[in-house]
Amino acid sequence: MTATNGTYLIRGAAILGGEAEDLLIRDGSIAERGTGLSADDATVIEAAGLVALPGMVDVHTHLREPGREDAETVETGTRAAALGGFTAVHAMANSNPVADTAGVVEQVHSLGRASGWVDVRPVGAVTVGLAGEQLAELGAMADSRAQVRMFSDDGICVHDPVLMRRALEYVKAFDGVVAQHAQEPRLTAGAQMNEGAVSAVLGLTGWPAVAEESIIARDVLLAQHVGSRLHVCHVSTAGSVEIIRWAKERGINVTAEVTPHHLLLTDELVRSYDPVFKVNPPLRTNDDVQALRAGLADGTIDVVGTDHAPHPSEHKECEWAQAAMGMTGLETALSVVQETMVETGLMTWADFARVTSTSPAAIGRLTDQGRPLEAGEPANLILVDPAARWTVDPHKMATMGRNSPFKGKELPGTVVATFFKGHPTVLDGQLNTPYRYPGTAGNGNTRASGN
């Protein structure tokens, strides 16, 4: 199925959900866009009824390697990413060892290139060991082969206001961005779920919205004061959306992200005490869900980030309080966003491309991702069947994590094909072969074995 010369003719795909056109992919780029295209040497992909979109870019992925290879590896996580329609992921820094040195980010970067399923962009830690005490060598990570531009202690809030100020200022030297996990630690000691009507009944320690909102309010003011670029990870409350809207109106350089699960699920699910619904930040109320959808639709929230967080089953098969926080998300993100944003009429497919590809690529400073589907552009793109429906089965996923909160749910939309650097990593909804970087070992035409 793979053409050796890497030439593909996609016939009749609705570009960004618009008119059906053909795309000719050759040598890693989009060679032509138009109608009635032909190329004798091309593998033809009939795409009638499919939507062509730029490859999705995740600003927030936990690949777990190095350190927790029992939860996920770069290989398994990026297979999941490709199947989910991604052509780039940002690998969060909370590995073990923490990605707080040039050595670790280069390791993750190299693992990503060796896997070849997507572009793996390491995120560097803001502070040494995520300890919140001393800045990590941000410049060394920026200058490394991994070319880190996003820095985050994700999982832990940079709560010291002076340290946060310094980090925001310092990364200006290399056009970096600090991605904050907004969670005031004292207000969330021992917190287990959203604080509200449900936590009151369940007797689980509450996680107040104000713990997120107060940090965001502080950070946008800090970003304004020092003239820096701030990114807010996984916004989860209506109040946070309001604060970010206010900050943007004042011209503060802030971007924000929302996860698919916060666009669909609420804390009512915690009544089951099933830890698959335990996540940080916690699932909130329906009012929050609606505010997040509205914020994403009107541009207050810039991007969707999965916060894909695989865990071994023993970390979820236990008491709620003992369970690890996090959910998988790479292989369900497209469907959940389609369900919550496109099928509700809040967004078009062009908007979808903005929040899943163009804007996240811009935040991460990825120059060859999130590009228009035009001749001359790099061929990072996906074909989506928006009419398909499927039932989520975590055991059929490529990620090692079985902790999908969407288990058993029927969702719309499937990824039919993913092209990464002009190479089909996914075809017919199945993993094909990874892209092989020039000069690296490995046979680009070896079909992926099941894993």
Place this chain on the structure above:
Amino acid sequence: MKHLLSTEDLSSHNAIRILDTAEEMSAVGDREVKKLPALRGRTVVNLFFEDSTRTRISFEAAAKRLSADVINFAAKGSSVSKGESLKDTAQTLAAMGADAVVIRHWASGAPHRLAATDWIDAAVVNAGDGTHEHPTQALLDAFTMRRHWSTLKGTASTGADLRGMRVAIVGDVLHSRVARSNVWLLRTLGAEVTLVAPPTLLPIGVEHWPCKVSYNLDETLEDGVDAMMMLRVQGERMNASFFPSTREYSRRWGFDDARLRALDDLGLKDTIIMHPGPMNRGLEISSAAADSPRSTVLAQVRNGVSVRMAALYLLLSGDTREAAPTSGPAPSNAAPSNTARSTTAHSNKESN
């Protein structure tokens, strides 16, 4: 009723059924031989992840009076730090043939996990989970209140509810599984509940609960109350800024000697004073109040055994049907089709 996990989802029918069965069980406690053969050959495991000698021996006495075999399993400490998970513990008990697991756990929802997973098939009784629920405590409290209320009205306890009774629950509602279970059960039984607490010790969201909320104990007394339930103040709350000092707490929310006298002055001669124990004498309740004729503290302990006997009996005896048919075809519909079938196939025994 397969499990007893919470009072929030306990129907009025099942609640009254447990209380009525407990009345029968209490008669056993008055006999010379305090034993029934009802659960002979059945195994009840007391699985305690948290110390609670009182609750454990109450369940143990209840199971033994029903002739069940009792295994006490003290699994203190966190399951992860101790190495064995709740799943492994549950599967171990299942392999040993436990028919019922009475679980006390520091984590809210742990009994629900046992009941919802396929780790163990036994009946699960929640003996207190974290800050969530303690349903048998609420049932023994309701049992105690119902006897008092029926005596006052001169009616039989059996079959009765608590309609019209005014109950104040005072203290650390935020961290209290006893308060939660009582709020739901007392609502179900028709009592009027007022929670009295410092605002710091009420959960965000309490405004959705089926009860009134007050910050002022004296006003609550003046409004009239038939049962005062004082909650224990846990030691770990005392230095966590929930209230300025134990003395201030005691002055504002403790049932002290002055408030004991106030009951008389207000003409509330039949108001009882309840406490789930163990008591902090001099903090949430004065010794005079705890030892007064109004106090039901020891009756609560005694009634606890009867209520737990009733719960174990109803869960394990198999006789746990609701009064009204809830599933399957009604007998009146099924009968004709069976008859019709038997006329044509009576000689040909069906084997489905």
